[in-house]
Amino acid sequence: xxxxxxxxxxxxxxxxxxxxxxxxxxxxxxxxxxxxxxxxxxxxxxxxxxxxxxxxxxxxxxxxxxxxxxxxxxxxxxxxxxxxxxxxxxxxxxxxxxxxxxxxxxxxxxxxxxxxxxxxxxxxxxxxxxxxxxxxxxxxxxxxxxxxxxxxxxxxxxxxxxxxxxxxxxxxxxxxxxxxxxxxxxxxxxxxxxxxxxxxxxxxxxxxxxxxxxxxxxxxxxxxxxxxxxxxxxxxxxxxxxxxxxxxxxxxxxxxxxxxxxxxxxxxxxxxxxxxxxxxxxxxxxxxxxxxxxxxxxxxxxxxxxxxxxxxxxxxxxxxxxxxxxxxxxxxxxxxxxxxxxxxxxxxxxxxxxxxxxxxxxxxxxxxxxxxxxxxxxxxxxxxxxxxxxxxxxxxxxxxxxxxxxxxxxxxxxxxxxxxxxxxxxxxxxxxxxxxxxxxxx
Amino acid sequence: xxxxxxxxxxxxxxxxxxxxxxxxxxxxxxxxxxxxxxxxxxxxxxxxxxxxxxxxxxxxxxxxxxxxxxxxxxxxxxxxxxxxxxxxxxxxxxxxxxxxxxxxxxxxxxxxxxxxxxxxxxxxxxxxxxxxxxxxxxxxxxxxxxxxxxxxxxxxxxxxxxxxxxxxxxxxxxxxxxxxxxxxxxxxxxxxxxxxxxxxxxxxxxxxxxxxxxxxxxxxxxxxxxxxxxxxxxxxxxxxxxxxxxxxxxxxxxxxxxxxxxxxxxxxxxxxxxx
Numbered sequence: 001x002x003x004x005x006x007x008x009x010x011x012x013x014x015x016x017x018x019x020x021x022x023x024x025x026x027x028x029x030x031x032x033x034x035x036x037x038x039x040x041x042x043x044x045x046x047x048x049x050x051x052x053x054x055x056x057x058x059x060x061x062x063x064x065x066x067x068x069x070x071x072x073x074x075x076x077x078x079x080x081x082x083x084x085x086x087x088x089x090x091x092x093x094x095x096x097x098x099x100x101x102x103x104x105x106x107x108x109x110x111x112x113x114x115x116x117x118x119x120x121x122x123x124x125x126x127x128x129x130x131x132x133x134x135x136x137x138x139x140x141x142x143x144x145x146x147x148x149x150x151x152x153x154x155x156x157x158x159x160x161x162x163x164x165x166x167x168x169x170x171x172x173x174x175x176x177x178x179x180x181x182x183x184x185x186x187x188x189x190x191x192x193x194x195x196x197x198x199x200x201x202x203x204x205x206x207x208x209x210x211x212x213x214x215x216x217x218x219x220x221x222x223x224x225x226x227x228x229x230x231x232x233x234x235x236x237x238x239x240x241x242x243x244x245x246x247x248x249x250x251x252x253x254x255x256x257x258x259x260x261x262x263x264x265x266x267x268x269x270x271x272x273x274x275x276x277x278x279x280x281x282x283x284x285x286x287x288x289x290x291x292x293x294x295x296x297x298x299x300x301x302x303x304x305x306x307x308x309x310x311x312x313x314x315x316x317x318x319x320x321x322x323x324x325x326x327x328x329x330x331x332x333x334x335x336x337x338x339x340x341x342x343x344x345x346x347x348x349x350x351x352x353x354x355x356x357x358x359x360x361x362x363x364x365x366x367x368x369x370x371x372x373x374x375x376x377x378x379x380x381x382x383x384x385x386x387x388x389x390x391x392x393x394x395x396x397x398x399x400x401x402x403x404x405x406x407x408x409x410x411x412x413x414x415x416x417x418x419x420x421x422x423x424x425x426x427x428x429x430x431x432x433x434x435x436x437x438x439x440x441x442x
Numbered sequence: 443x444x445x446x447x448x449x450x451x452x453x454x455x456x457x458x459x460x461x462x463x464x465x466x467x468x469x470x471x472x473x474x475x476x477x478x479x480x481x482x483x484x485x486x487x488x489x490x491x492x493x494x495x496x497x498x499x500x501x502x503x504x505x506x507x508x509x510x511x512x513x514x515x516x517x518x519x520x521x522x523x524x525x526x527x528x529x530x531x532x533x534x535x536x537x538x539x540x541x542x543x544x545x546x547x548x549x550x551x552x553x554x555x556x557x558x559x560x561x562x563x564x565x566x567x568x569x570x571x572x573x574x575x576x577x578x579x580x581x582x583x584x585x586x587x588x589x590x591x592x593x594x595x596x597x598x599x600x601x602x603x604x605x606x607x608x609x610x611x612x613x614x615x616x617x618x619x620x621x622x623x624x625x626x627x628x629x630x631x632x633x634x635x636x637x638x639x640x641x642x643x644x645x646x647x648x649x650x651x652x653x654x655x656x657x658x659x660x661x662x663x664x665x666x667x668x669x670x671x672x673x674x675x676x677x678x679x680x681x682x683x684x685x686x687x688x689x690x691x692x693x694x695x696x697x698x699x700x701x702x703x704x705x706x707x708x709x710x711x712x713x714x715x716x717x
Contacts, residue, residue: 044662045676046506046684071579071660074672081656088569090578267486268682276484294480357676 034065036334041071041095043078048355055348059341066334071095086110093327094335096145099317100396102133103232106141107398111322115140117336127343127361128385132318132393136231142320143339146358148285149391150218150315151301151383152176153292158183158204158280162191167281171305173222173248176281180206180257183280192257199256207252208259208279210270212404213315216411217394218283220245221315222307227407227432232397233440237407238429244308246414246421253415261412285317286359286384293356293377301383314387315394319358359384399439406431476500476687483683499687503674506684509691511663512670517695519584519655519666520648526588527644528637531595536625538596539603540611550600557593561653569657583658584651584666588644595640602636603629638706642699649696667692 042052049072056068071092073081079101085091086105097105105111118140124130133142154167162183167176181192184206190197192206209215220226225242228235236242252258259279264270267278274282275295282288283304292299306312321342323335342348342361349365352358356375360366372381394400407428414424475483476499477492503509537543538550572583606629614624630637655666665673671688674681 041660043676044673046674046681047676049662049673070662072662072673073656073660074669075676076672077652077656077669080653084566084569084657087566088573090569090573268484272484272486275480276486278486291480295484296481 035067036065036330037067037069038094038331038334038338039071039092040068040335040338041078041082041092043075043096044072045075045357048357051351051355055342055351058348059338062341063334063337066337068338089326091324091326093324093331094338095322095324097142097320097322099132099144099148099319100394100400102142102320102322103135103396104398104400105322106135106139110325111141112325112327112332113139113141114143114323114336114339118143121336121340122343126363128359128363128366128388129316129318129361132316133320142318142322143343144318144320144361145342146319146352147361148213148287148317148319149359149384149387150213150283150285150304151387152304153274153282153284153288153299153301155274155277155280156298156300158277162280166300167302167305169303171302173219173305173307176207176305177248177252177257180252180281181255182206184255184257186256192255197256199254202256202263203278205259205263205273205279206257207281207283208264208270208273209283210259210261210264211408212394213285213317214283214288216246216249218304218313218315219249219307221313221392222305222311223248224307224309224311226395227403228395228397228436232395233436235403235429235433235436237432238425242425243421246411246425250414250417250421254417260415262416285315287357289375289379290356293375300379302380303383303387312390314391316391317394397436399435402435402439403432406435472686472690476683476690478683480681480683496683499683500691503684503688503691506674506681507670507688508662508665509667509670509688512665512667513692513695515581515664516649516667516692519581520645522585523588523648524641524644526585526590527592527595528641530589530591531640532599532630532633532637533625534591535596535599536603536621536629539600540624540629541621553591553593553596557597565653565657572658578658579660579664581659581664581666584648584654588648592644595644598636598640599633602633606632635706638703642703642706645699646696649692 040056053070056070060066060068072078079098082091082095091110097111102111106113115138118124118130122130122143127144129144129147130140132144132147134140152167152171156166159166164179164182167179171179183204184192184197184202185204186198187201187203188196188198192199217227220242223241223245225236225239225245227237249258253260259270259273264273267273267276271288271291273279274284274288275291275297277295277297284292284301289301304312304314321335321339323332323339327335344362346362346365349360349362350368350370353360353365353371353374360371365371366385372385394404397403410424410428410431413419414421419427471490474490474492477495477497478489478499479492479494479496482489482492534553538546538553568583568587572578577583577586610628610632611624614628619627650668651666652668652672655669659665659669662670662673671685671692674685674688
């Protein structure tokens with residue numbers, strides 16, 4: 001009886017196994033002959049997937065010997081999946097990297113050095129942001145797919161109601177704070193300059209910002225500070241310039257003019273403070289135009305203000321195409337053809353610009369109506385392009401996510417008034433340096 | 443007398459009604475949010491009742507994503523997982539509960555021990571196995587694993603089998619049943635509540651699973667509902683009202699299953715000591 005039971009179980013397992021192997025797909029695609037099969041990874045989005053597929057179809061038409069298969073996932077999960085696939089030696093041949101993660105892949109040897117190809121095939125003067133993916137040794141690791149650059153968003157209706165003049169390109173951070181005080185209202189409608197103003201019941205903030213790109217980083221840089229030195233391996237947090245910048249932010253939060261981390265918790269997301277008309281100004285990147293337009297705001301944008309010494313800084317995230325270091329020669333060349341198709345073809349650049357998600361990489365397209373006058377609502381898009389003059393990355397390196405977390409935790413404590421600015425910056429400095437050393441001094 | 447009993451029950455009913463209202467508020471809020479424009483969705487202070495009511499948000503979800511394909515994929519994964527986990531877990535559990543073999547208890551402890559390992563630890567080795575089996579970008583890695591027994595199911599079914607008196611088994615043996623027949627014809631029918639619990643847990647787990655589909659699936663036509671819905675968001679612009687509408691639509695099968703299996707589910711949970 002026991003033998004029959006065992007044989008029955010084994011038979012069931014065999015049936016299951018045959019079923020499994022029978023249903024499974026063929027092994028990973030390989031290029032054969034002149035035909036190359038290119039695996040392209042990108043994070044999907046309801047708003048742009050159809051356009052991406054259209055552009056891929058156009059590429060295959062132009063390059064009949066290259067067959068592109070796509071690998072996608074929602075943005076939040078794409079990079080988690082990518083890490084697994086890199087570890088298993090099964091990453092796509094080419095993928096769209098968040099701009100802040102390019103250094104992580106480069107310094108871990110996961111992506112190809114593109115310097116030679118860029119030097120040979122691209123005229124650097126024709127494109128925005130190629131240098132945003134250049135490391136301290138001058139090597140290029142990626143080519144931007146689209147660029148996010150920070151400007152000052154302002155709600156014209158709220159300015160008109162408060163009788164405050166719109167921001168100008170000459171504003172300093174002090175000018176911004178003075179205007180923000182007049183635009184900050186408590187539940188009784190008193191502004192922050194009024195002695196009876198109640199900073200604990202703010203119903204409209206003068207300025208909202210959060211986290212790094214659209215928060216503390218541009219202020220610190222405009223004040224002459226920053227987080228890492230040019231090697232990206234040493235913390236420069238504990239500096240007088242950074243203290244001055246953080247004092248400026250803490251003072252604004254104490255007075256209720258700027259949203260602090262606890263104010264942001266009463267919103268569905270920090271990104272919704274400005275679109276919900278709860279703040280008059282915002283340090284926003286280009287993609288925020290979509291939400292502002294969708295909310296029907298009467299808004300415009302201008303350059304971010306100057307620091308005390310006249311220095312200006314616009315934060316940049318250049319989401320970029322990178323090529324897998326393990327891709328064989330044929331696939332890597334096919335991947336480079338895709339990158340060239342993406343950045344050099346006017347039609348591709350214009351088609352992508354229509355979505356309104358990013359500033360085009362090709363200067364001729366970015367400076368044409370395809371970008372400057374796209375969309376139903378006319379705003380000063382030239383401000384995004386002018387900001388390239390003083391733009392910089394977010395001190396990205398192999399442990400960017402980790403040090404941002406350490407710095408953010410410490411500076412938030414200063415923002416909430418839990419520790420003095422000096423102490424918060426001192427602890428952030430030590431914490432960030434420790435994080436850097438753990439990776440770079442191994 | 444009756445009036446007195448009724449009066450005594452009133453505080454209880456009041457508590458139940460208030461707690462029910464508290465429990466249902468997030469759900470009702472989600473329904474309202476799914477019917478708003480983006481402006482209303484972000485409004486501060488919040489506008490609770492949508493005006494106008496945007497029924498079109500639901501239609502928009504179907505336009506923006508391949509919702510029907512995602513639903514079919516999720517159903518395939520969930521149904522096959524339920525069948526697999528019921529068959530394999532109960533069969534393994536029967537062996538642990540009723541058969542005698544060397545190292546039985548040690549093996550059972552090892553099975554339970556695997557429950558302590560976080561899934562992220564095993565994801566890369568599992569990925570490599572499925573890659574070598576040629577199963578990447580198919581739905582198979584998501585359900586095949588359930589056909590190989592799952593520790594929670596084995597534990598649940600073993601507890602259920604242990605509660606069956608030995609005399610049933612002895613009577614069946616006298617009638618000429620072999621171990622498989624005892625398992626199939628006596629034990630399984632007597633443990634329907636536990637099986638229903640396992641089915642509901644497995645279905646819910648697979649229906650809502652994110653990590654495995656994200657890792658194994660790469661083509662959009664193979665996406666299951668949770669990652670299909672998350673894809674609506676993109677990197678910068680949330681379309682949150684569409685996300686809420688999509689999430690609510692994805693709840694429908696779970697609600698239906700829970701309503702159908704509620705009796706078994708509660709009974710099974712009580713019997714197995716799950717709180």
